Amino acid sequence: MRLTVIGTGYVGAVHAACMAHIGHEVLGVDVDAERIAALTSGRPPFFEPGLSEMLRKAVDAGRLRFTTSPVEAAWFGDTHFICVGTPQHDGSGVADLRHVEAAVDGLAPYLHDSGYERVLVVGKSTVPVGTADRLARRLNAAAPGAEVAWNPEFLREGCAVQDTLRPERIVVGTRSEHAEARMRTLYAPLLDAGTPFIGTDPSTAELVKVASNSFLATKISFINAMAEICDATGGDVLTLAEAMGRDSRIGPRFLAPGLGFGGSCLPKDIRAFTARAEELGLGDSVAFLRQVDDINTRQRRRIVDMAERLVGDNFAERNVAVLGAAFKPRSDDVRDSPALAVADEVRRRGARVRVHDPEAVDNARAAYPALQYALNVAKACERADVVLHLTEWPQYRELDPAVLATVVRTPAIVDARNALDPVAWCAAGWTLCAPGRPRLG
Numbered sequence: 001m002r003l004t005v006i007g008t009g010y011v012g013a014v015h016a017a018c019m020a021h022i023g024h025e026v027l028g029v030d031v032d033a034e035r036i037a038a039l040t041s042g043r044p045p046f047f048e049p050g051l052s053e054m055l056r057k058a059v060d061a062g063r064l065r066f067t068t069s070p071v072e073a074a075w076f077g078d079t080h081f082i083c084v085g086t087p088q089h090d091g092s093g094v095a096d097l098r099h100v101e102a103a104v105d106g107l108a109p110y111l112h113d114s115g116y117e118r119v120l121v122v123g124k125s126t127v128p129v130g131t132a133d134r135l136a137r138r139l140n141a142a143a144p145g146a147e148v149a150w151n152p153e154f155l156r157e158g159c160a161v162q163d164t165l166r167p168e169r170i171v172v173g174t175r176s177e178h179a180e181a182r183m184r185t186l187y188a189p190l191l192d193a194g195t196p197f198i199g200t201d202p203s204t205a206e207l208v209k210v211a212s213n214s215f216l217a218t219k220i221s222f223i224n225a226m227a228e229i230c231d232a233t234g235g236d237v238l239t240l241a242e243a244m245g246r247d248s249r250i251g252p253r254f255l256a257p258g259l260g261f262g263g264s265c266l267p268k269d270i271r272a273f274t275a276r277a278e279e280l281g282l283g284d285s286v287a288f289l290r291q292v293d294d295i296n297t298r299q300r301r302r303i304v305d306m307a308e309r310l311v312g313d314n315f316a317e318r319n320v321a322v323l324g325a326a327f328k329p330r331s332d333d334v335r336d337s338p339a340l341a342v343a344d345e346v347r348r349r350g351a352r353v354r355v356h357d358p359e360a361v362d363n364a365r366a367a368y369p370a371l372q373y374a375l376n377v378a379k380a381c382e383r384a385d386v387v388l389h390l391t392e393w394p395q396y397r398e399l400d401p402a403v404l405a406t407v408v409r410t411p412a413i414v415d416a417r418n419a420l421d422p423v424a425w426c427a428a429g430w431t432l433c434a435p436g437r438p439r440l441g
């Protein structure tokens with residue numbers, strides 16, 4: 001099939017490469033000419049394991065091309081995926097749909113003479129319920145007969161290729177049998193491999209996405225609330241999470257207590273869902289999401305306070321080493337990164353902060369130019385009064401605490417992700433604090 005992918009960011013670039021990989025002819029479209037030039041030469045504009053190989057192969061095989069031209073996109077194929085960003089409006093939780101509307105408006109005038117009879121525009125961006133139907137009316141004003149379907153994306157950064165090629169489900173909301181049949185054909189290689197297909201209407205598809213992210217966010221905030229209770233009562237949140245997670249009705253995943261969730265999606269998605277529900281007069285139904293958000297933001301302050309206590313309640317003149325800048329490991333994405341929010345608050349309170357991250361330093365520097373950055377862990381930790389472990393990259397777990405103890409001024413660490421082995425660190429002379437756990441050393 002010939003399809004376009006409009007918006008070639010984290011979702012679009014991966015989707016375009018994977019659709020070409022399963023045999024389709026794909027045209028990737030973006031307004032960012034630099035991004036298009038990089039992708040054309042087979043270079044992804046961000047770090048995502050496995051993407052660069054797949055991209056190169058698809059480009060070399062001639063199944064994947066890129067352009068900035070909406071006309072070329074409209075004439076290339078009959079199925080157009082919309083993968084542009086839906087950020088949060090400044091100062092409110094409401095989703096900003098400007099890019100989605102611009103993507104549809106860009107295609108619309110050229111669709112009638114594209115030569116294709118039944119054009120299908122498929123949204124993958126995360127949007128408030130009701131968006132697909134509204135876009136369909138907007139699209140039909142210029143391109144009568146063109147349909148809009150919604151096919152929400154569930155990939156996680158860091159394993160986006162695997163999540164796209166072997167998703168746990170494909171959800172597609174359509175208003176016609178023809179559109180659903182086309183989507184089944186498009187995804188046939190994945191469906192043949194056993195991926196469940198859930199066909200529904202566009203509104204339900206839009207809701208599945210925001211409800212899923214809200215549930216994941218709630219699970220994380222639930223365990224972080226338990227960490228707060230453990231801190232006050234001397235309990236151990238890791239044991240609690242393990243014991244809860246062994247109940248198969250609860251399950252162990254997304255019960256990792258610590259600094260909480262960040263990134264470009266969970267925080268903005270729960271706020272946009274709340275805003276949309278309020279708009280519909282249904283604010284009470286999702287009022288708990290405000291608490292989920294509050295618990296989450298509170299964890300950042302808790303970690304800063306924990307670190308401040310370790311340096312004698314005053315950050316002035318203190319050196320603070322920060323391990324991790326990305327919002328999660330295996331990603332260079334720093335959008336709403338809890339690690340950088342903590343690092344910057346510590347700097348604001350008077351400390352000299354040096355940040356290390358294996359992949360995200362360039363993005364971090366662009367977002368937080370006032371912080372200092374180190375090329376390696378030893379440099380970040382040189383003469384540190386406290387080390388903050390904020391993003392749980394696997395390589396930080398492999399650090400030798402005895403070696404690092406010789407570099408710092410005081411062997412004190414906050415393990416904000418509950419990912420280090422406290423016994424090993426304390427045996428090497430460190431004081432280790434972690435949310436929801438008794439202080440050791």
Ligand code: NAD
Nearest residue numbers: 007009010011030031032084085086099102103125126153
């Ligand atoms: P992103 O910011 O990385 O990429 C968006 C891309 O769209 C950019 O390259 C931008 O230049 C381009 N763009 C903007 N306006 C355009 C237009 N009119 N025409 C063509 N291109 C345009 O965003 P992302 O992280 O890939 O997220 C995209 C959507 O998918 C969002 O709604 C997000 O909530 C959702 N989502 C993201 C993830 C994720 O892990 N990042 C996962 C699932 C769903």
Ligand code: UGA
Nearest residue numbers: 153154155156157220254255256260261262263265327328
């Ligand atoms: C999340 C969802 O997992 C994806 O299914 C969804 O497609 C995506 O949002 C989206 O809509 O954009 P992602 O943001 O890539 O994916 O990352 P996650 O692995 O979900 O982690 C999100 C945040 O939660 C990270 O900051 C992570 O550190 C934190 N987290 C995760 C915890 O604090 N505890 C946990 O137990 C799990």
